[in-house]
Amino acid sequence: MEEKKKLLKEKLAELSDLIYTAAVLDWDQQVNMPSGGAEERGNQLGTLARIIQEKATAPELGKLLDDLLPYADSLDPDSDDARIIKVNRKDFEKATHVPPAFVEKNAQATTTAQQSWREARQKSDFAIFRPDLEKVMDLRKEYISFFPSVDHPYDALLDDFEPGMKTADVKVIFASLRPKQVELIHAIAAKPQVDDSFLHQPFDEKKQWAFGVDVITKFGYDWNRGRQDKAPHPFTTDFGVNDVRITTRVTPDFLNSMLLGTMHECGHALYGLGAAPEMERTGLAGGASFAVHESQSRMWENLVGRSLPFWEHFYPRLQEVFPQLKEVKLDKFYKGLNMVQPSFIRVEADEATYNMHIMLRLEVEIALMEGKLAAKDLPDYWNTKMQEYLGITPPNDAKGVLQDVHWSGGMVGYFSTYALGNLISAQLWEKINQDLPDLSGQISAGKFDGLLGWLREKIHRHGRKFEPQELVQKVTGSKIDPAPYVRYLTKKYSEIYGL
Amino acid sequence: MEEKKKLLKEKLAELSDLIYTAAVLDWDQQVNMPSGGAEERGNQLGTLARIIQEKATAPELGKLLDDLLPYADSLDPDSDDARIIKVNRKDFEKATHVPPAFVEKNAQATTTAQQSWREARQKSDFAIFRPDLEKVMDLRKEYISFFPSVDHPYDALLDDFEPGMKTADVKVIFASLRPKQVELIHAIAAKPQVDDSFLHQPFDEKKQWAFGVDVITKFGYDWNRGRQDKAPHPFTTDFGVNDVRITTRVTPDFLNSMLLGTMHECGHALYGLGAAPEMERTGLAGGASFAVHESQSRMWENLVGRSLPFWEHFYPRLQEVFPQLKEVKLDKFYKGLNMVQPSFIRVEADEATYNMHIMLRLEVEIALMEGKLAAKDLPDYWNTKMQEYLGITPPNDAKGVLQDVHWSGGMVGYFSTYALGNLISAQLWEKINQDLPDLSGQISAGKFDGLLGWLREKIHRHGRKFEPQELVQKVTGSKIDPAPYVRYLTKKYSEIYGL
Numbered sequence: 001m002e003e004k005k006k007l008l009k010e011k012l013a014e015l016s017d018l019i020y021t022a023a024v025l026d027w028d029q030q031v032n033m034p035s036g037g038a039e040e041r042g043n044q045l046g047t048l049a050r051i052i053q054e055k056a057t058a059p060e061l062g063k064l065l066d067d068l069l070p071y072a073d074s075l076d077p078d079s080d081d082a083r084i085i086k087v088n089r090k091d092f093e094k095a096t097h098v099p100p101a102f103v104e105k106n107a108q109a110t111t112t113a114q115q116s117w118r119e120a121r122q123k124s125d126f127a128i129f130r131p132d133l134e135k136v137m138d139l140r141k142e143y144i145s146f147f148p149s150v151d152h153p154y155d156a157l158l159d160d161f162e163p164g165m166k167t168a169d170v171k172v173i174f175a176s177l178r179p180k181q182v183e184l185i186h187a188i189a190a191k192p193q194v195d196d197s198f199l200h201q202p203f204d205e206k207k208q209w210a211f212g213v214d215v216i217t218k219f220g221y222d223w224n225r226g227r228q229d230k231a232p233h234p235f236t237t238d239f240g241v242n243d244v245r246i247t248t249r250v251t252p253d254f255l256n257s258m259l260l261g262t263m264h265e266c267g268h269a270l271y272g273l274g275a276a277p278e279m280e281r282t283g284l285a286g287g288a289s290f291a292v293h294e295s296q297s298r299m300w301e302n303l304v305g306r307s308l309p310f311w312e313h314f315y316p317r318l319q320e321v322f323p324q325l326k327e328v329k330l331d332k333f334y335k336g337l338n339m340v341q342p343s344f345i346r347v348e349a350d351e352a353t354y355n356m357h358i359m360l361r362l363e364v365e366i367a368l369m370e371g372k373l374a375a376k377d378l379p380d381y382w383n384t385k386m387q388e389y390l391g392i393t394p395p396n397d398a399k400g401v402l403q404d405v406h407w408s409g410g411m412v413g414y415f416s417t418y419a420l421g422n423l424i425s426a427q428l429w430e431k432i433n434q435d436l437p438d439l440s441g442q443i444s445a446g447k448f449d450g451l452l453g454w455l456r457e458k459i460h461r462h463g464r465k466f467e468p469q470e471l472v473q474k475v476t477g478s479k480i481d482p483a484p485y486v487r488y489l490t491k492k493y494s495e496i497y498g499l
Numbered sequence: 500m501e502e503k504k505k506l507l508k509e510k511l512a513e514l515s516d517l518i519y520t521a522a523v524l525d526w527d528q529q530v531n532m533p534s535g536g537a538e539e540r541g542n543q544l545g546t547l548a549r550i551i552q553e554k555a556t557a558p559e560l561g562k563l564l565d566d567l568l569p570y571a572d573s574l575d576p577d578s579d580d581a582r583i584i585k586v587n588r589k590d591f592e593k594a595t596h597v598p599p600a601f602v603e604k605n606a607q608a609t610t611t612a613q614q615s616w617r618e619a620r621q622k623s624d625f626a627i628f629r630p631d632l633e634k635v636m637d638l639r640k641e642y643i644s645f646f647p648s649v650d651h652p653y654d655a656l657l658d659d660f661e662p663g664m665k666t667a668d669v670k671v672i673f674a675s676l677r678p679k680q681v682e683l684i685h686a687i688a689a690k691p692q693v694d695d696s697f698l699h700q701p702f703d704e705k706k707q708w709a710f711g712v713d714v715i716t717k718f719g720y721d722w723n724r725g726r727q728d729k730a731p732h733p734f735t736t737d738f739g740v741n742d743v744r745i746t747t748r749v750t751p752d753f754l755n756s757m758l759l760g761t762m763h764e765c766g767h768a769l770y771g772l773g774a775a776p777e778m779e780r781t782g783l784a785g786g787a788s789f790a791v792h793e794s795q796s797r798m799w800e801n802l803v804g805r806s807l808p809f810w811e812h813f814y815p816r817l818q819e820v821f822p823q824l825k826e827v828k829l830d831k832f833y834k835g836l837n838m839v840q841p842s843f844i845r846v847e848a849d850e851a852t853y854n855m856h857i858m859l860r861l862e863v864e865i866a867l868m869e870g871k872l873a874a875k876d877l878p879d880y881w882n883t884k885m886q887e888y889l890g891i892t893p894p895n896d897a898k899g900v901l902q903d904v905h906w907s908g909g910m911v912g913y914f915s916t917y918a919l920g921n922l923i924s925a926q927l928w929e930k931i932n933q934d935l936p937d938l939s940g941q942i943s944a945g946k947f948d949g950l951l952g953w954l955r956e957k958i959h960r961h962g963r964k965f966e967p968q969e970l971v972q973k974v975t976g977s978k979i980d981p982a983p984y985v986r987y988l989t990k991k992y993s994e995i996y997g998l
Binding site: 028 | 516523531542545546550724725726738742
C-alpha cells in the first residue's frame with residue numbers, strides 16, 4: 001500500500017507540475033509575450049494540454065486510485081490522504097468520461113466561436129455570433145450526455161466549477177435572493193443619488209500603482225512569493241503554493257479599476273498562497289471551487305475594501321497621495337465608492353446590482369440546456385430581463401448579450417460562481433465577526449493579520465480538500481445561504497442611502 | 500513513407516514545443532520569478548526534463564528515424580528533409596548512448612558542485628570546491644566512455660557544443676593563434692596606454708537603456724517578435740523562431756555593460772529570429788553551434804559595435820544623450836572603447852586578450868581529460884599560464900581559477916566556442932566585405948539591412964542544418980581559420996596604438 005501511495009503521489013506531482021507549467025506559459029502570454037509569438041505559444045500550450053490529458057486519464061493512474069480506495073475508506077474521511085485519493089479519483093472519472101475526440105472538436109469549435117464573438121461584439125451584431133454559439137451550446141449538451149447519471153442536465157456543467165453543487169440548490173438560493181435584491185435596488189433608486197464624480201478625474205498612474213501595492217502589502221501579500229504586473233484583463237495565477245502572481249489594470253482617470261481590482265486579485269492570491277504544504281503537488285492546492293475563490297476576492301475587495309473602517313485607516317493616506325481629494329470628506333468618499341447605479345455591463349456593476357447580472361445569465365444558461373430557450377431568441381430574452389431586473393434596456397447587443405467572453409469559450413456554468421462567491425463572502429463575514437468581535441477595530445487600525453489568520457485556518461489551508469457546500473457547512477454551520485448577503489447589503493445601503 | 504515523415508514531424512514538433520516550454524520557465528525564473536518559487540520551479544523543470552528525455556529517446560522515434568534513413572539518403576544531401584532526418588538521428592543516437600541513471604547522477608553532482616563553487620568563490624578558497632570538481636570531472640570521463648569510437652576523449656565533450664568538431668582541429672587552430680596573439684599583446688603593452696576614464700562615470704540608467712534600444716532597433720531587432728528585460732546575467736532565449744528575447748544589465752557608472760551587452764545579445768537574437776520557417780518545430784531552428792552563435796553576437800558587438808564607422812554614426816547621438824561626453828572627441832572615444840588591458844576576469848576582457856583566457860581554459864580541460872593534469876594542481880597551473888599569456892598573476896582563486904561557473908555545471912568543452920566564435924566572426928567579416936564592398940559606408944550611415952540580409956541568407960536561415968565547419972566552408976570557402984581574426988586585430992590595434 002505504501003508503495004502504491006508513493007507511486008500515486010509521484011504521478012500526481014508530475015501532473016501538477018505540468019498544469020503549473022501551462023499556467024506559466026499562459027501568464028507569460030498575457031503579460032509579456034510579443035505578438036509574433038502567438039502561434040508558437042498556441043502550439044506549446046496545445047502540446048502541453050494533450051500530454052496533461054494523456055496523463056490525467058492514464059489507465060495506470062485509474063488503477064492506482066481504484067486500488068487505493070479501500071485504504072482511503074479506512075482512514076478518517078477528512079484526512080489529507082483520504083481526500084487526496086477521493087478528489088483525484090473523481091477528477092479521473094470525470095476526465096475519462098469525455099472522449100478525446102470530443103475534447104478536440106470542442107477546442108476547435110470554441111476557438112472559432114471566440115473569433116466570431118469578438119467580431120460580433122465589435123460590430124454589435126448578434127447574428128454574426130449566433131451560428132457558432134448554437135454549435136457551442138450543442139456541444140455543451142453533448143458534454144452533458146457523457147454524464148447520464150446527473151439529476152439535472154445543468155448539474156454536469158455546474159460541477160466543473162462548483163464540485164458537488166446541484167442545479168436544484170442553485171435555483172432555491174437564487175429564488176430566495178432575487179426578490180430581495182430587486183426590492184433593495186428599487187428602494188435605492190427612489191432615494192437621491194450620491195456623488196462619485198471625484199472618482200472620475202485624473203490620477204497619476206504610478207501613484208495609483210504604489211498605493212495599491214501599499215494596501216495589499218498591509219493585507220499580507222508576500223512579495224517573496226508573488227508579484228504584480230499590468231495586464232489588460234486582470235487575473236491571478238498559481239505556479240505552485242509559493243508563487244502566486246496577480247495582475248492589475250490602471251485607468252488614468254478613474255480610481256476604481258486599480259484600487260478594487262488590486263484588492264480583488266490579492267484576495268484570490270492570498271487563498272492560493274495559503275494552502276497547506278501537504279496539498280502541494282497533489283492536485284489539491286488551489287481553491288475549493290470558483291465560488292469559494294470568488295468569496296475570497298470579493299471579501300477583500302468589498303467587505304474590506306469598500307468598508308468604512310478600511311477607509312478610516314487609508315483615506316488620509318489616499319488624500320496625501322492625491323491632493324485633489326483633500327476637499328472630499330471621508331463620508332462623501334465612502335458613499336461615492338459605494339454608489340448604486342444600474343448599468344449594462346456586469347464587470348462594472350456595484351455590489352447591489354451585480355448579482356442581478358448573474359441571475360439573468362444563469363437563467364439563460366439553464367433555459368438553453370433545458371431546451372426551453374433557443375439561441376436565436378437570446379437578445380430579446382436578455383433585454384426583457386434587464387428591464388425587469390434593473391429597469392434599463394441595453395441600446396445594442398454589444399452592451400447586452402454579447403458583453404461576456406464566457407459562452408464563446410464554452411464556459412457554461414461559470415457565471416453563478418460569481419454570485420455564489422458574494423453570498424459565501426457575507427456568510428463567512430458574519431462568522432468571522434462572531435469569532436473576531438473587534439474585526440472592525442482591527443481594520444480601521446490597518447491591521448489585517450487577524451482576518452488573514454482566520455481565513456488561512458478555516459479556508460485557505462484546505463485547498464481543494466472539501467467541496468464548497470461541505471466547506472461552508474463546516475465553517476459556518478450551514479450550507480450556502482443568501483440571507484447574510486441580503487442582511488449585509490440592506491444594512492450597508494440603508495446607511496448610505498437612508499432607506 | 501509520407502505517413503512516416505508526417506509522424507516523425509509530429510514527434511519532432513512535440514519535442515520542440517516541450518524544449519521551448521522549458522525555456523519559458525527558465526527565462527521566467529531568471530527574469531521574473533519571486534524567490535519563493537524556486538523549489539517548485541525546480542520541480543517543474545525537473546518533470547519537463549524527464550519527459551523531454553523520455554520522448555527524445557523513445558524507441559518509436561529511433562525506429563522512425565532508421566526507417567526514414569534510406570529516404571534521406573535518396574534526397575539532395577543539403578535538402579531540408581535530408582538534414583532534418585540526419586541531424587535528429589544523430590541527436591537521438593547521442594541521447595540514447597547516455598544511460599538515464601547517469602543523467603540523474605550527473606544532475607545531482609553538478610547541483611552540489613554549483614553550490615560549493617559559489618561558496619568557494621565567495622571565500623576565494625579552491626579547496627572548498629576541489630572535491631566536487633573532481634567528481635564532476637570524473638563524471639565527464641564516464642560520459643566520454645559512452646562514446647568509445649571518438650578519436651580523442653575530448654571530442655565527445657566538444658561535440659555537444661560544436662557538432663562534428665575535433666580536438667585535433669581545435670588544437671591546430673589555437674596553436675597557430677596563440678603566438679600571434681601573445682606577440683600582439685606584447686606589442687600593445689609596449690605602447691602608451693589610451694584613456695578610457697570617460698567610460699567610467701555616472702550614466703543615467705534609463706537613458707542607457709533607451710540608447711541600447713535605439714541601436715538594436717536600427718540593427719533590425721523586431722520588437723513584435725522579441726522583448727528586452729533586465730537580468731543579472733544577460734542571456735538570449737528562443738521560444739520559437741518568432742519569440743526570441745534578450746536580457747541586459749545596466750551599470751550606473753560604466754557604459755560598456757549595457758552598450759556592448761545589448762548589441763551582443765541582439766546578435767544572438769537576430770540569428771534565432773532568422774531561421775527559415777521550414778526549420779520551425781523540427782529541432783533544427785536555432786544555431787548551427789555555440790561557436791557560430793557566438794560569431795553572430797561577437798560580430799554585432801565588436802566588428803560592428805566597436806568599429807569607427809559605427810561610432811561615426813552613433814557618437815553624436817550618444818553625446819546628445821550624455822552631455823558629459825561633449826568634450827570627448829570621437830577618436831578618443833573610439834580608442835577608449837577599444838582599450839587593451841590584460842585583466843584577470845574573462846568576461847571583462849577586451850578583444851585582444853579575450854582569446855588568451857579561452858586558450859588557458861581549453862588547455863586545462865584537455866589536460867584534465869587526458870589525465871595529464873590533476874584537479875589539485877589547477878590553481879598553480881592557472882596562475883602560471885596567466886603570467887605566461889597575459890603577464891599578470893591573479894591575487895586569489897576568486898579572480899583566478901574560480902571565476903567561471905561552467906565547470907561546476909559539468910560544462911566542459913564549452914569555453915572554446917567563445918574563441919572559435921571570434922575567429923568565425925572575422926572570417927565571415929572578410930567575406931561580407933568582399934560581397935558588400937560598401938559595408939563600412941553603410942554602417943557609418945546607420946544602415947544595417949545589407950549586413951543583416953547577408954547574414955540571414957548565408958547563416959541564419961539554415962538553423963542547425965549544417966555543422967559549424969561545414970557551414971563556414973560553404974560560406975567562406977575554407978574551414979575555421981584563425982588568420983582573418985589575427986589580421987583584423989593587428990590592423991585595428993596598429994591604428995589605435997600606432998604599432
